[in-house]
Amino acid sequence: MTMTKPYVLGVDVGGTNTVFGIVDARGQVVASGSIKTKKHADFDDYVDELHTEVTRLLQANDAEGKIKGIGIGAPNANYYTGEIVNPPNLPWGPVIPLAEKVSKAFDGLPVAVTNDANAAALGEMTYGAARGMKDFIMITLGTGVGSGIVVNGQMVYGHDGNAGELGHLVVKRNNGRVCGCGRTGCLEAYASATGVARTAREFLEIRTEPSMLRSLEIEDITSKDVYDAAVAGDKLAKEIFDYTGKILGEACADMCAFSSPQAIILFGGLAKSGDLLMKPMREAFDNALFPVYKGKIKILISELKESDAAVLGASALGWEAKYQYQANQNLAPVVVPAAAAAENPEK
């Protein structure tokens, strides 16, 4: 008797690398590989190489025919349509039929796609700090600020697949910083790695205290520089984290008024700043929280290794794709991309 262990394939499409992994039901990345995302000007060639390299990996790990679904996390990927729309850092045009092409290349295997922050939330729910939680909010603090929201055990996609843009909550109504989205005062303009660097430049210009950051070229300062200075005891650098943490904590308190989650989970580079960020963040969060929520909502740091998280998160969606395909095809048009366009009234 042969036990066939089922796997899913998780794929993380990054601006530079596309990383993929064979993942088992317990969240172990059995094997992984990668290709260069921008090597091919034509999207079909990219998918061909992905298929070739994945097939090689499957063969090497005796996993051919055992993949139940493919989950893909990609910037601006839409769960409902299976497409990537207007990605800031990818070639291949404004609308890329990601799910359709990948499903075809893999002989019709069910494929589900979502944006990277949602994938992170799914990974956390399936394998990480949110295991067993039905209501939580994942905030990714990277170059930008992303979010993935889970309500009643389900990912919140919204009516068009674009829910969960909490990095673009407006935290400064007046005189706010210009954000990459074209508006002003967004959370992302303050609580991201680039936001911290911008705060550093502002503080250095406006204030007069000495700081080891003053020895750096002001335009080249990174959040890492600020972190290193703060760890070394630099007072101004610490205040930059205080300022960032306060804005983040207040914004997170507002998020709770929406879905009253069990936890807010922070992920990404900045989330690893430890007490430098978390102490002022928690303080501001506790102060700003609507009374009925006080003491009930946890602030947690992601439990996933950052190197695995993207692939694991995407793979979690692969299980879901499989489930929807078999059980409930009408409700999950993304699994059969050709049907998706017909069924989605927004298209």
Add this chain to the structure above:
Amino acid sequence: MTMTKPYVLGVDVGGTNTVFGIVDARGQVVASGSIKTKKHADFDDYVDELHTEVTRLLQANDAEGKIKGIGIGAPNANYYTGEIVNPPNLPWGPVIPLAEKVSKAFDGLPVAVTNDANAAALGEMTYGAARGMKDFIMITLGTGVGSGIVVNGQMVYGHDGNAGELGHLVVKRNNGRVCGCGRTGCLEAYASATGVARTAREFLEIRTEPSMLRSLEIEDITSKDVYDAAVAGDKLAKEIFDYTGKILGEACADMCAFSSPQAIILFGGLAKSGDLLMKPMREAFDNALFPVYKGKIKILISELKESDAAVLGASALGWEAKYQYQANQNLAPVVVPAAAAAENPEK
């Protein structure tokens, strides 16, 4: 052969009156009645009178034995526990076991309770402007600002039943007005009937223009006075609505970043101010909206008659209580209140 037409009972517990109605599957209020909420110092006596009066109404309408469930909307009522917790305007103690007592009085009929804003959202989804929508946000603009959020066709209750407090999003981070919740700068302190009256007092004190509002005792001004003055062409009164609409529109834009709803639906007294409120509200909303949502999200006014809305909304929950009781008891502990406490890990 006799067709038995099923009904639900909708109950709206207000600070002054408790209104109840027999509602059919098409949302017709077949008959209704009311009792004085505060007549009885003892909650058991209140439930007794409710039961007596409802029974009388059922008999008069040949509806005895045809009620499938009871839905109750009440301030601070919690869907998960079936309790009213710390209600600002009710006697009977800090924690009132509403669902349990009512279910017992009605021979174990399934009962589900929720707060009034959630009930309004359910009514709108079942019988009103949100029919057929799976993702929308209901904002009730009354004495305060309440909200009910629907995601994926489900009410968002949050992990503890307290989700949807969007009246307490902070819209002024600095120098905001004190809110009834004890914090400062909440949406409710600006975009409610009392908020409009406060804005009027502020404007009259700080500004020097003539206004017909100046003939009123400043402490007694109501939102109705401001409305009447604006309709009569008073410029300052119009600006008070501009100010209110702008704050409301910007806050609603932030809400979209959470759940990307098909529509935001406004309900309650202020929502009937017409263009006075809606024009500046829509303008601010459109300006503030994150680009990906632009042109996609409707701002609607409730389609329910205000006199029926509370009972209809509560009754919609009655159908749900019935459904959950029969089909999925484990997932809907509120229907059997004794089990609720045991199953809710937060208790």
